[in-house]
Amino acid sequence: MATYLELAKSLYPNMPDNLLNMFADEWAETGDSNVAIAKVRGTTEYETLFPGNKRADGTVKFDEVTYVGLKESYMGTLSEYGISREVSESLLQNRLTSLIEGEVSAREFQQRVGAVFQGVQENIQEVQDFYSANYGIDLTQESIFLGAIDPSVGEDIVAGKITTAQIGGEAAKAGFDIDLTTAEKLKRAGLNQQQARQFFSVAADQIPRIQELQQRGGKAVAQEDVFNLEKFTEAMVFQSPDESEELRLLESEEASRFSPIGGPARQGSRVTGLTEY
Numbered sequence: 001m002a003t004y005l006e007l008a009k010s011l012y013p014n015m016p017d018n019l020l021n022m023f024a025d026e027w028a029e030t031g032d033s034n035v036a037i038a039k040v041r042g043t044t045e046y047e048t049l050f051p052g053n054k055r056a057d058g059t060v061k062f063d064e065v066t067y068v069g070l071k072e073s074y075m076g077t078l079s080e081y082g083i084s085r086e087v088s089e090s091l092l093q094n095r096l097t098s099l100i101e102g103e104v105s106a107r108e109f110q111q112r113v114g115a116v117f118q119g120v121q122e123n124i125q126e127v128q129d130f131y132s133a134n135y136g137i138d139l140t141q142e143s144i145f146l147g148a149i150d151p152s153v154g155e156d157i158v159a160g161k162i163t164t165a166q167i168g169g170e171a172a173k174a175g176f177d178i179d180l181t182t183a184e185k186l187k188r189a190g191l192n193q194q195q196a197r198q199f200f201s202v203a204a205d206q207i208p209r210i211q212e213l214q215q216r217g218g219k220a221v222a223q224e225d226v227f228n229l230e231k232f233t234e235a236m237v238f239q240s241p242d243e244s245e246e247l248r249l250l251e252s253e254e255a256s257r258f259s260p261i262g263g264p265a266r267q268g269s270r271v272t273g274l275t276e277y
Helices: 004-011 017-030 033-041 044-049 064-080 085-093 096-101 106-121 125-135 141-149 151-173 180-188 193-216 229-236 241-257
Strands: none
Touching: 004 017, 017 033, 017 044, 064 085, 064 096, 064 106, 085 096, 125 151, 125 180, 151 180, 151 193, 180 229, 193 229, 193 241, 229 241
16 A cells, blocks of 8 residues: 555655655645645745745645646747747746746747747847837847746737837838837727738828829928828828828819819810810
């Protein structure tokens, strides 16, 4: 028949000998394994070995085998992205408690790391450049994963700064130079990276055309009145009445140039450029 200590080792293979002995002795004395593990969990050494695992009422979030397995799964996820075990141990050393306290599951951690990796590491260089220029942090591989690992940093990076940097990066890729305030404003408006890519692509195509419409009026256009990215953004994203009306008038004037019912295109009874029916 297996001794209490042998049973203890089979139940908790990752516990040090002194805690296993305590567990086995208490189990033998009380005949109740639940009482025995409760005593072990009440020690300061337990707090050191399983940081973040206890709630305010003293109950645990994960049993000890699950706890160790969860830590291993975190490191396994990082290894999939080329992070060595040594680096993973270092990254997790001071942040494991936060992950455990947040009851971050293996799946959630994998999704979080994947989102960060997909959003920055595999995307355009301009995202990293914008992030570095505006936040003063180089998105090295370790700092990227730090954002996924540490909830106190991760929420800020994943939900905020990285999205803003993605928008700024997409602007740069399309040939526009926007500042941090504009990128943050677009993020607050709900744009994600894909939407920003579409928006700046359209802007790059349409703004030169709109500026050409302004020039066709025959009047000199002051620099501050040129329909630039800022005006285009106000009209198309924020639906600003002033910029929207200005754009509507420009489009209307252009249409009237080629309309058979009036406008600059009509000369007497003729309509230049089109056949009048």
